[in-house]
Amino acid sequence: MGSSRFGRLTFLFIYLVDISVEQSSTQWNALNATVQGRLIRGVPFARPCFQLTNQTSGTFDADKCSIVIQDYLNESVRVDTFSAYMNTQWETCQTRMSQCLLDASIPSNPDAFDIPHVCSQGSIPEYGIDVRTAENVLAGYNFSKAHSMPLVIKNTGHDYKGRSSAPNSLALWVHNLQSISLNKSFVPNGCNSTEEAEAVTFGAGVLASTAVDFAEANNITIPTGADPTVGVAGGYLQGGGHSALSNTLGLAVDRVLQFEVVTPSGLHVLANKCQHADLFFALRGGGGGTFGTVLSVTTLALPQMHVNAVQVSFDPVRENQKRFVEFIVKHTVQFAQDGWGGYIAPITGSIILANSVLNSSEALDSIDSLRSFIVEKLNGNFTFVVEPSYKSFLDKFEPAQPVGTEFTLSSRLIPLTNFQSDASREELASVINGMLDTVPFMYLAATTPFLYGDNPGTSVTSAWRTSLWHFVIAAEWNFNSTVADVSATYKSLSDAVRPLREITVGSGAYPNEADLYEPDFQVSFWGSNYEELLAIKKKYDPDHLLDCWQCVGWAKASSPIFDCYLPL
Structure with missing residues (x-):
């Protein structure tokens, strides 16, 4: 085969x-x-x-x-x-x-x-x-x-x-830049030799599956996203990069030590906190395809760790979906504080959760309310296992991804404030349940760095650090759909997520998985970091060679390069 x-x-x-x-x-x-x-x-x-x-x-x-x-x-x-x-x-x-x-x-x-x-x-x-x-x-x-x-x-x-x-x-x-190596005493170029750390350097084209396999072979952990064929050094990482373990281990940008990058201004540099620190900051969340072409990335190699894994399924009839949404909204803060993260899909009645900070006994106690609710109230299935490594977790619990289809997303980061009172939880559950009849796909990604905390050296929006969910809805269409059909699909997703924006004022969205027509995208994606990112963009790409949709310094839809994007 x-x-x-x-x-x-x-x-x-x-x-x-x-x-x-x-x-x-x-x-x-x-x-x-x-x-x-x-x-x-x-x-x-x-x-x-x-x-x-x-x-x-x-x-x-x-x-x-x-x-x-x-x-x-x-x-x-x-x-x-x-x-x-x-x-x-x-x-x-x-x-x-x-x-x-x-x-x-x-x-x-x-x-x-x-x-x-x-x-x-x-x-x-x-x-x-x-x-x-x-x-x-x-x-x-x-x-x-x-x-x-x-x-x-x-x-x-x-x-x-x-x-x-x-x-x-x-x-x-850059897909064929496939080098990967482990350095047990890596020091970023130009930094003090006392700051050494175990680190992995991988070429821009290395896939998540390759990185995870390499980590397994070397008794270390490199958290990646859910899809094994995403390039871990590309837009995934440069836009932030979340995983099932982000709650406790942070985003991918939190672990980066150095980039090898070629800028449109003609520089070929190693960017880290000690040299070209502004470019290092920009590449840690400012988005791919914007500041230069990354050839390789060096990231922290974390120790090998076990993963407590939970898989849940239930009959996704509408009443079960709504009851589950109310339950998960009520218990999300506790689950996050205990170190859980993962992927929650109310429409399909499926959940995958991971926790690498509790022992098995503590993990079972922590998640028992979910077990009892699923088994006793929804007559569903609950499975708990302890996997010896992140790779073994992914091998068994990787969620399916859309491939070869016309597929689009809209999303919102849901902050802690929406979970802190009976009234705010009721409002959030009501908005989500109101979407169940209008969107074909929904998942609540508990992949924010909530427990990990702040990292001022990165350029992602601070909303990542104060949120509990990266909430995503999606839709697809057929090869023979008309322009009107496709426009209507984009518009329906944008309209569907509007109530979430209204109850999460001051939050934001993840640029890699956001609404194609995200309003006020500069603030939504980067918050107070945008103006600094724009200045860095102008410094390293003075001729604006690199431009992409709703990226830092975007030349707006009037540029011919965006002629194939539909106006809404």
Whole structure:
């Protein structure tokens, strides 16, 4: 099975490289030579299935199409394919429904790709540089400047907001920066030698699964998010980075010791608290694709630790959902204070919780109210186990992620104040229960650094530190949805989360998983840090080479790079 999948990956990758060479213009040939032949043509993932095309490279090929169909929902294949994204609306131009998609519900459905359907480039970058060195990045910057070419940074294709794709653009593809090493006495460059710590340095393309496997092999812990194919040094970390253990261990940015980064101003530096401290601050929460191209990250290696794990399921009929919401709102403060974190999904009737600070007896006592409520009141299932490591926890309890679908989110950080009185809890539960009939997907991520506390060296909004939940709702649509349908989906999510914004005044949202049309995004994502971040942006990217939707220094939707975003 493994070798067969690898064969398909290699086949698709070579296909892209061959096309890039065949279709190069004089300018692209020159760039290709400058980057040692690492220029890749951005051929739509589903291109082989289409007989008709609109100025898109590649050809119809039934045999290759069968491979695409087989792998269309395969997360690993999409990660390793330059032109593929996890949420496929970012392969399209949504304003014109210019796309090259299959039917995610039935990829073999010919209604998606047979004549008269046309394969179009959409928002897939025209070309990408398969980055292996700082010089490759600088070549991309210089080409973008010389030819006024929009530039994006792409890693694995995990991006709910489309920041790593853009029409008529060049991409810096960092996925193949796969180095990883352990240093038991790491000292950040330029810092005092007495500040050594055990640390792991990994390339920008290293996946969460690779980092977790490496940690297991070296008897350490590297907390990551729930999806094994997210690049841990990319937008995940640079935007904050939460996990099931964030309550006690902090966000990913809390553990970073050093970045190796190439800035649009032409610098190749090691940024840490002792040198380029302003850039270090910006990269610790200011967002990916904004301040430079990160080549590697060094982060604290935490000791190996056990994980008390709880898995709960119940029949998600509406009455059970509402009773559960009322219960979890009432008990969330106690669970957080005892060190629990995890993922709570009222609509599907499922919960995954983790705790690495209590022993098994203490953990069972702490969570007994949940057990009794689920088993005795909802007639559900409650499982408690002690896993010896974070890897073994993830291997057994990893929540499923949407792949190959058009999928979008809206979210809000829910602060402690909403849980502190009977009236505020009742109000919060009422708002959430009111959403159950209007949104198809909801999860309450108990992944905030509540017990971990403040970290002034990071640039994430302070709302992370005072919140108990990262509350998320989501929706998806079909390949054949109209512009009006898609606009209505975005609007419905924005409207649905408005009551939460109204009862959480002064809080914020997580930029990586926020509403695409987040109001007052500068304050919502970064709070009082925004003006400092903007000054740092101007310092290290004076020509504004890097721009992305609702990122620091965003040039607003009037820029041509955002032509494919729908206006609401």
